[in-house]
Structure formats: structure tokens, C-alpha cells
Amino acid sequence: MTLVLPPKPRTWPKTLLIAGALVAFTVLTCLPAIGGVELDFASIAKNWRHGASKLAQLAQPDFSFLPRTWVPMLETIQMAVVGAVVAAAVSVPLTLWASRPTNPNSVTRGIVRTIINVIRSVPDLVYATILVALTGVGALPGLITLFLFDLGVVVKLVSEAIDSDKHAYLEAGHAAGATQFQLNRALALPQSLPLFANQWLYALELNVRISAILGIVGAGGIGRLLNERFGFYAYDDVSVIILEILVVVILIEVASNLLRRRLA
């Protein structure tokens, strides 16, 4: 008895096309002539031996350097906190404007969303570099950078969460003759507070990580010290700073997780 099989679906042309596109894209990225990256594995091997001694130094932190790091580290934390708080305040009206249930007007909603998308397209250190040139070295450009970055994160994530939730109480509020503003202020805001709190804490965690490096371009915090020590090839000091950043980041994450559980 011979078996009659149904025809096998021809998926290979499509798969070939996708694989081909990926390979072509990758090849294009490896051509230095048009700006691609030159894959120079040989130089890696060569530099590696030079770098080995640097790595060895990194593995031996010099803890006597710690006292010099307290003030810059404190500045890092202060920038992170203030940036997160100011961004949290401003994020509330912006997020409500950017979400459909709380802002039925698609024009203003589109404008706010586009502005936020543009803000999110610029990396944090790019903001910092330009702001340092605008306002001078110090904590101010760092604060503004963190503020912009946090706005981008919080508004996008919370507005998407609000969009995907059901808000039946809004229909009842409209049926009672209330304005959108009244409903947003009295009901939508308390209802979405857990979403906000979640992202505000996340922004705080991100802030600590980012503000630690903003100093590399002069925007305040411990990054400046880090860059300076790098420049002097003092890798034992560098590793102490890195460890310190690690500790603070982990502490903030733990504290933030505890807060999340209390607030939820």
C-alpha cells in the first residue's frame, strides 16, 4: 500500500530570503569602506597581551582610595534622586496626555507621543555632552539629562500600560456628566498609581547607573573621578570606584524591590 502524502508546504523560499537578507546586512556592516567595522581579530590577540597587565591591576582594588570617592559618590546619588523626583512629577500630566483612555483627543495625544519618542531617541550621554557645552561642567547638565531620560522611560511605559488596561469607571464618570480632567484627577490617577510607582522606582535604579558615568563627559558625579583615574592608568583606583558603583546599584535595587512590594 503506497501512502499518498499531502504536498509539503514550501517554506524554504521565504526562509532563504530572510537568511539572505540577514547575511547581506551583516556583510555590509563589515565593509570599512562604507563605514562598516573592520574585523581585526589579529590586533585583539596582539593587544590582549598588553592589556593583561591592566586587567591584573583591575583585579587588585586599592581600598585606601575610598575616602576620596565619598563626595563624588554622594553627588551621584543626589543627582539620581532629584532627577527621578522631578521627572516623576512632570511625568504625571504628560503620561495622562499620552494615553488614549485619559486623552480622547488623538491630535494632542499624537503630539505628546512624538515628542517623547524624539526624546527617547537621543542617548543619555549625548544629552550630557551637549548640555555640558551649554551650561558648563557640573551637576546641572547631569540633572537635566536624567530628567529627560526618565521622562522618556516613564511616559512611554506607563502610557502603554494605561492603554492596555480596561477603565470601565471612566464610562460611568462620563455618564454622570463629569469632564475628562475631573475623571483623570479623581479616578484615573489613583487607579494608575501602582503603574507609576513601579516605573518611578525603575527610573531611580536606572538613574544611579547612568549618573555614575555621566561624569565621564563632565556632567557631575563619580564618573569624572573614574575618567581621571583611567587617564592616569591608576587601574587599582578604577576598580575601587567600579566596586563602589556596583554596591550602590545593588543596594538601590534591593531597596526599590522592597518598596515595590510594600506599595503594590
Added chain:
Amino acid sequence: MSALPAPPSKTQATVWSVIAGLAILACLVFLDVDWAALLGLPKSSWEYGVLMFSDPTWSKLPRALFETWRSISMAWLGAIGCVVISIPLGMLAAHGVGPTWLRLALRGLFAVIRAVPEVIIALILLTVTGLTPFTGALALGIAGIGTQGKWVYETIESLNDDASEAVSAAGGGKAAVLRWALWPAALPTLMSFALYRFELNIRMSAVLGLVGAGGIGSMLSNYTNFREWGTVGMLLIVVIVATMLVDLVSGAIRRRIMEGSRARGLVRRR
């Protein structure tokens, strides 16, 4: 009217709010900020905005596009490297795949890499291997392993057991379960995460350029130092457009992938 019950006590919330408020105030007050500059900010940002965007230096656009491709290439190759390493490692770090000691060791490695900010990983790598785009790609590849590995093992663990049980019941070993049950189910999500890694890398590559690895970031850094605002404005526009384009295309592809996988789970191929 019957008796109105007493409103709940607000003392605890008030006390905590006051403490939090004081802490935030302390951070603010002791921060060394040039408050005069802050007040002048709206005006000066308008002035600089005009300088940057009223007449962007389009003549330098070809060079900008060249450097943009360099950044995109760094991001792409870094993403490939990161994904290629993190998928096997992440799978081994998932419950029920590898031995416990390996799982814990790998998860610890991911956590450590994740905790250190990517720029610092990049700086360390760059000092070891030199300031070139290739090392930038390398740095992006290694720095992303922490987060990517975590996503991989979380994805594997969130798959339901049906297919794995079926393969084991038919006599397949760990490798067979991996190849025939876990891999096909996890593939769409893993591909989606890989594309997301590319999107994240695009932003990171500009930052690496700022610290010297080449690409659009280094061009931005140079012209900002030269205070050539017309060029800076043009570069910002290029960065914004390029990032938004990549996000758009990559986001659309990711949505197609996830929708496709959902559909395939429910409907047999005709």
C-alpha cells in the same frame, strides 16, 4: 442619617511622606548646582536651539551617514555576538536543563555583568583591546550578555512543559528535549529579544563613540567640542531619525514575529 464611621488614620502615611520629602530636599539643597544657569536655561536652550537647527550643516551629511553606518554596524555585530553567546549560556542557566552548579554559576555571571554599567565594561575592554569600532562591537557584545542571558533563561522557564514532557516520554534525552521541544517554542521570543538587543545597541553605540570607539558619537563629541552648533544640530537630527527608523522597523518585525508565533500555535499550516 445613620452614624458616619471615622475616616482611617493618615498619620503613618504622613510621617513617611515627611521623611521622604526631607530626604529629597536634603539631596537637592546640598547639590552643587549653578542655580543661576538653571534659571537662564529656557532662554539659553532657545538660543542654542536656534543655533543648532535653524541652519544645520547638511554639507557634512555624507560623513555623518558614513559614521552612522559605523555605529549601526557596531550595534549589529555586537548584537550578533551577544545573542550567539547568550543563547547557549542562557539555556544552560534555565531550570531543568543543566546541572545546578552550572546554573548558579551562570546566573551569578549574568548578574555581575548586568550590575556593572555597560559604559564601564566598554571602557575596560577598550583599554585592553584599543579604541576601534571593532572593539566597540566587542564591548557591546559582552556588555549585553548579562541582560540577554537573563531573558533567555526566563523565556525557557516560562514555556509550558507539554512539549518537553512529550519528548521525554518518547525517550528523548536532554539534548533532544532542547532541540525539539524548547528551541522551536522559544525561537520567536528569542528572535524578538535579539532584535530588541539591536535597538538597545544602537543607542549604546553612539555613547561608545563619545568615549572614543568611533561612529556618530565621536563625530558628535568632536563638533560639540569645536562648538560648531550647525553641525551638532545636523548630527542630532541624523541620530534621532536613524534611531526612530531602526525602532520602527525593528518594532514592526518583532510584532510580526510574535503574532506569527501566536497564530502558529493555534492554527495548523494549510
Added chain:
Amino acid sequence: MTNTAHAAGAPASAAWPIRLENASVTYPNGTAALKNVTLTIEPGEMVAVVGLSGSGKSTLIRTVNGLVPVTSGSVTVGPHEVSALKGRGMRELRSNVGMIFQAFNLAERVNVYRNTLVGRFAAQNALRSFFGVASPDDRRMALEALDSVGMLDKVWTRAGSLSGGQKQRVAIARALSQDPRVMLADEPVASLDPPTAHAVMHELTRLNAERGLTVLVNLHLMDLARDYTTRMIGLRYGEVVYDGPAASATDADFEQIYGRRIQPQDRLGAS
């Protein structure tokens, strides 16, 4: 539009009639939900609208307060012609029309008091709304409304921790605090167990009797329509197929409205 003070339980401001004339609603996706409906509901009547899902009940009740606009024809509630209203005028109409829903539509994380206060928003000015401070009159009306439905002891409780029946009573209080002329109820008991359903229907009947409110209730259960309302309108595929006294509606009448034989799930059962 001043909703001035009045003692709880006394007759409300004079109830309004509802009039639909050739009202049709076609949704953007092409579904014709209502077809040429002409109805008059006198002030103070308690009317049930019955029909299966998809018969147009939800659409009909929402044309009364403008939540769904009519595509043709007219809807008149009291002195207001609904389709001509928007913005402030629409809000004024809605402030006189109370509505309760199948899913209660309360804000779960917000306490009962603030949920009830929503009924006073139409009368509240922007400054009070921004700071979340209600006027003494608004506060009193909200609390009295809660008291009249027996939910005053839960006034500071989060709405999310209440049972279904309690939530619906809070929703009724919210509507009552508007001092409305018309009460709309869209399947108010569909999510409630039989004893609670009977209690809520009883509440609606009481409001109709004590305050003389015009009440329009969507129901999908036959016995509730027969037991609690005086007039019944049957809808099928967007058209009125029955309009008569509720108590004397026979099973055959219901079969005509439903377009199928009566089934056990069409009856609620004893309280």
C-alpha cells in the same frame, strides 16, 4: 442647573420623560444596532427593556444619555434634544441622568466616598476638582445617597474590597447623588447571585416609588422584568417587537421577543 438641597427620601426634582423618534444607530463597522425605534416613556414610569445579547438593549439605553450617538432620528430627554448636545450641554443633560452598569464601573482602588462623589462632578468647579476638595453640599449629598442605600458604614472602604451587591449599591448611590430625573440601568444584576439580584431590583423599584424617578432597566431575565417593572419593551435585532404591561407578559410573548423557546437560564429563580 442648581441641584439644590433636599431631604433624603423626599420626592426628587420632577422626573423627565424619554422620547425616541425613528431613532437608528449604525456603528462604523456597519452593524445596524437600532432600527427606527419610536418610543415614549412617561415621567415616573419604570420600564424594562428585554431581549437577547445583540438585540440592541445596550445601544438603546446609551442613546438616552448620549454615550452612543444616533445616526438618524431623534432622542429627547426632558427638555433636551440629545443629538444637538455637546460639551457643556451634554454634561448638563448627563448630570440629570443617573446610570448603573453590569460591571458596576467603580474605581477599585478608590474608596466608596470618592466613588460616590463622582456623581457631584458635573456641579463641581475646576478649582475644587483640581484639589480634590468637595463642597459641604456635595459631601452631604454623597453621604446621604450612601445612607439611603445602606452603604454608609463602608464609606471609607476601598471599592475593590466590596462584594458585587455592595458595589452595585454604591453605584446606585453615585447615581442618586446627582439628584437625577432619569435612572438608567444596563443589566444591573447580570453579575449578581439571585438573592442579591432581587435586593438590587427591589432598590430600583423603591427609588421609582419613593422619588418618582423615570427608570429604564435592561434585563435579560424574564421573571425580573415581570416582577419588578410595570411596562416592558422587547427588542429583537434592533427593532421593537413588544411594548406592553410587564406583569401580564406571557411566555409566548417572551418567545417572540427572544425568537426561540424559553430556556431555564432565562429565569432567575426565587429570592
